[in-house]
Amino acid sequence: MIDNPTLTAQTRFTGTLFERDDEGYENARIGRVFHSRYPDRFPPAVLMAETENDIVEGVRLAKERGWKVGIRSGGHSFPVWGVRDDALLIDLGGYKEFSLDENTGVVSVTPSVQGGSELGVYLEQFGRFFPGGPCPTVGIGGFLLQGGMGWNHRGWGWASEQVLAIDVVTADGDLVRADADQNSDLFWAARGAGPGFCGVITRFHLQTRPLPKALxxxxxxxxxxxxxxxxxxxxxxxxxxxxxxxxxxxxxxxxxxxxxxxxxxxxxxxxxxxxxxxxxxxxxxxxxxxxxxxxxxxxxxxxxxxxxxxxxxxxxxxxxxxxxxxxxxxxxxxxxxxxxxxxxxxxxxxxxxxxxxxxxxxxxxxxxxxxxxxxxxxxxxxxxxxxxxxxxxxxxxxxxxxxxxxxxxxxxxxxxxxSDQQHRRVKCLSDDAWERLQVIRADRDPEGVFADYLAGAGGYQNINEWETPDGVNLTNTMSQPV
Ligand SMILES: Cc1cc2nc3c(=O)[nH]c(=O)nc-3n(C[C@H](O)[C@H](O)[C@H](O)COP(=O)(O)OP(=O)(O)OC[C@H]3O[C@@H](n4cnc5c(N)ncnc54)[C@H](O)[C@@H]3O)c2cc1C
Known part of the structure; x- marks a missing residue:
């Protein structure tokens, strides 16, 4: 799996790898977290990736060392899903690229780019728009993986409906394109799997729309x-x-x-x-x-x-x-x-x-x-x-x-x-989608290279904790406040 086994961990990356005892480790672990309720979890190392190749090499390094892989794009997840005790944290904050094809209106953009402050500002100069999260600093990586409740979700639906293709590093450490015609299982999963996707997305290809002229x-x-x-x-x-x-x-x-x-x-x-x-x-x-x-x-x-x-x-x-x-x-x-x-x-x-x-x-x-x-x-x-x-x-x-x-x-x-499934167990997907997603994850990542959903005992199960397994709501008779 290693392209060049003579490379040391430090020299194989353009970005920087911080191991537990390195100066700068703590800042790399939590410095890009949006809020201040930091987790008490300590990855064995943090890779501040700067290039697509860093991400490929990061996944390969994790496999060599027997670590899992956690990922951070924009740093906005409330439970700080990417920071895990047993996983190399690959932080994509130093890897930001945009490029718009003005003929098709398709923008190719890396996951740590902020939907409003960065992608929105970039597109505006071309008179184009993408419905990122109304909070301008949310990264498009975690946002689109969740479906994405962007501007006018009401009329335009999930922001992920505008994803045309993704580039992904798989559990084998290969970089592949996934769209409707190739690796379509990954393409399906990437639009809703949330923080349990079986790959690292390195780039989204998104259909933009004209910037409204009379907001x-x-x-x-x-x-x-x-x-x-x-x-x-x-x-x-x-x-x-x-x-x-x-x-x-x-x-x-x-x-x-x-x-x-x-x-x-x-x-x-x-x-x-x-x-x-x-x-x-x-x-x-x-x-x-x-x-x-x-x-x-x-x-x-x-x-x-x-x-x-x-x-x-x-x-x-x-x-x-x-x-x-x-x-x-x-x-x-x-x-x-x-x-x-x-x-x-x-x-x-x-x-x-x-x-x-x-x-x-x-x-x-x-x-x-x-x-x-x-x-x-x-x-x-x-x-x-x-x-x-x-x-x-x-x-x-x-x-x-x-x-x-x-x-x-x-x-x-x-x-x-x-959602924070360590704290309250609630369904995030339909039963059918959850079943299909589990098959894809087992097929694409049988050894569990990518960190699993962060959840309490028993792992994430896509259930509403107040319902019986066949969906009967046990709180229906509960008295309501007036
Ligand atoms: C202030 C605030 C306002 C918000 N407002 C909105 C809103 O209006 N609409 C909305 O939909 N959401 C909103 N959110 C929620 C937000 O979309 C999620 O927290 C989302 O996970 C943030 O994405 P991120 O890339 O910034 O987060 P990160 O913490 O970097 O990533 C979250 C998780 O997504 C996965 N992930 C991220 N990037 C990749 C990748 N490249 N490949 C594979 N997996 C990846 C990983 O599991 C990662 O741990 C808001 C959050 C905050 C803090």
Whole structure:
């Protein structure tokens, strides 16, 4: 397997290999983690890769040394999945390349590139756009492997639906192209397997779309006590709102003055129309301007011209770097008034005063391509508790478990991006997709070169822990908060 056995571990890489006792190891282990709740796990070595060949050689080195392989692209995963005790961590942060084919609109881009701050800015100069995560610093690597809830997920579906091909280093240490015609099992798996993919992706080939010419936003802010009536109306009405509108309702602690508001949480409705003309955008956002609860608004900004830069800035402020994060989410389905009641604790009683939030994100049903990511409903409820003090870790962990429990009667599963299976076992894929994925992983990586899903005892099983094996929900009779 070794191309040149006379090379030492250090000289075979363009990038740098840090072993446990090396100066710089600790920074290599956690320096690129977005948040500050660092794991107590220590890889035998960290390879700060700079080239595609470094990644190939990294996988080969791990095999020679009997290590597994963990991977980091953008460094945003909340459980820090790539940092494992028994795995060489291959960090792709020093390997950033973009190249757009202006004739086809296909961009080839390496996984550590940030979806907004880097890919978005690069594409803008060509008048092109890719729906990365609204938080501009999320790496496209982990994001696309999870499916990717990017801008206007509601109308455009998973960001992974725009992946045309990937380049992958396999468990044999070979670099291959995977697309609809070759290595199609890897191509299927890479669009949804999340943090248990059986390879290292070195490059994505993505279909971009034209940058919308008349990006237009509506932002309305209400007293938080109004959240239930707003949610009930919006959840029904959104079915008829144009698919060009990214639509989110969010309980937040505003980081700015609001006239008439004494402090504490507010409930905001945020619509962003990805349209090419002002008229089209105003029409798309019009239902929000005439909603029955509008008279109670503290702030109304209906259908205002905006830019991607200012939308990214807004999201960036609400997701500060370097804090501790406790995150949860649920794909929910059921009567809207019951879901609203079950979400009351999440909306009204979040324990941290720092800039956390609870959001409701909408998706329209659509037929996507055949890919591993296969689980969603029309509404996601998510919570981000953002705080500073490590002494609060357990308190917030317990609080989030309790708050999510109220939603279990309506929960179908969870998005990989918000999941921590060491803490709460929730389904991230459909049963069929999980079964198919296990066959692919066993076939492509029989010796388990790539680190398995990070989970509690028994490993990841794609189950909702409150359901029986045949899917009976044991919490259906649980009393709900009012
Ligand atoms: C502040 C914040 C906001 C977020 N907002 C959104 C959002 O709006 N929408 C959304 O969908 N998600 C969002 N997320 C979740 C985010 O998409 C996931 O955390 C995702 O894993 C981040 O990708 P990454 O490359 O930055 O992370 P990393 O921690 O680098 O990677 C996560 C895991 O993905 C796998 N992986 C990454 N790269 C590769 C590769 N090249 N080959 C094989 N496996 C790989 C590995 O298992 C790795 O451990 C957010 C996260 C944060 C912290």
């Amino acid at each position: 237009t936003g509506t932002m309305q802010i209400y007293p938080v006590e109004r959240y239930a009536e707003i949610l009930e109306w919006l959840s029904e009405a959104q079915k008829d709102i144009a698919p060009s509108v990214h639509l989110v309702a969010v309980s937040m602690n505003p980081q700015f003055e609001i006239p008439g508001h004494a402090g504490g949480y507010v409930f905001a409705v945020w619509g962003l129309a990805f349209c090419d003309t002002r008229e089209e955008a105003e029409q798309a956002l019009a239902p929000l301007a005439t909603a029955p609860y509008c008279e109670h608004a503290l702030i109304v900004n209906n259908a205002q011209p905006t830019t991607m830069q200012s939308e990214y800035e807004f999201v960036d402020v609400t997701h500060p770097k370097g804090f501790r994060y406790r995150v949860e989410s649920a794909w929910v389905e059921g009567p809207y008034e019951k879901i609203a009641a079950a979400a009351q604790t999440l909306v009204m009683d979040r324990p941290s005063n720092e800039p956390g939030h609870t959001f409701f994100q909408y998706t329209l049903p659509h037929e996507g391509p055949d890919q591993a990511m296969s689980l969603m409903t029309e509404m996601m409820v998510g919570v981000y508790i953002i705080y500073s003090d490590a002494a609060d870790d357990e308190k917030y962990r317990q609080w989030s478990l309790g708050a999510m429990k109220h939603l279990e009667p309506y929960t179908k599963g969870q998005y990989w991006g918000d």
